[in-house]
Amino acid sequence: MEARPIARSMVKNPNSKEKAENKIPIKPKNKKNGRKKETSKIQKVEKVKRQRDVSSIFSFQICTRLAEKIIREEIDKQKRDPITLEDLGDITWAFINKDAMCPKGTAKFGRERSKTYYNVESLVQYLLKTGNFCEPITRLEFSLAQIKELKELGEKAGVENACKLIKIFENKNSPDSPFVQQKERREMLFGTDICIMDVVSDMRNIIENNCLEEGEVLLANLFEIFNAMFSTLYLADKDFAKQCMSHYQESLKGPPNRPTRDTEGLLKLTLKFMSDMNQREILLEEYY
DSSP: OOOOOOGGGSOOOTTTTHHHHHHHHOOOOOOOOTTTOOHEEEEEHHHHHHHHHHHHHHHHHHHHHHHHHHHHHHHOOBBBOTTOBOOOOOOOOEEEEEEEEEESSSSTTSSSSSEEEEEEEHHHHHHHHOOBOOOOOTTBBBOOOHHHHHHHHHHHOOTTTGGHHHHHHHTTTTOHHHHHHHHHHHHHHHHHHHHHHHHHHHHHHHHHOOOOHHHHHHHHHHHHHHHHHHHHHHHHOOHHHHHHHHHHHHHHOOOTOOOOOSSSSSSHHHHHHHHHHHHSSSOOOGGO
């Protein structure tokens, strides 16, 4: 019989024991039953929220950078009046904001205070007609020295009634000042409008959540309140009252994506009441 050849793997290598001793053992991978780690619904929702927050932050940063770029260009090359948006003209006046330096990125960053240039005629007319002696952009109040400077420039530019600027500035908080009376009247109109909007909101809730009989009784009480308030608004400013009435009717109908539910026909009744009030002359004495 022929002897079989001995396989190489069966032959022991004397150096294999030394290599095995010097070899660093490899740790087995930690696998939990071969399954992937499952994420709960809460974790998925939190992940989506984080992604949305990051995207909103990036979009906000992009918008702010674009706005800063536009502001830098306008400040470096201001050619238009901030009030009229027309050319500055020949006679201009610069408002210096002592609390702010020129924005970062401008040619004068860190060296000069922020300046806003105005056409003298438009600024003086704005102050004379409104009585609001605050800078239109920063809302900082003008000082007496700045008003005197504007008066001199206004007289030089030939602005009508520029000489009355200092007198109006000194009496701006006087009770007899027409601008104080205008402010009080404006606040009265806006306050009445807010109160009427609350009544309109209550009307809409009644229309959506009450039956026909109960809704008619509740709406009748609100009609009296609405009548008295709108009469006050109408007698104070007729045009403003008509504008507000159209806004009340649109609010009562609701937005297009969520119109007012009118299952009992109360919405048509309320809108007819409002349209009748808007068409006729209302006297305040009729309701007192």
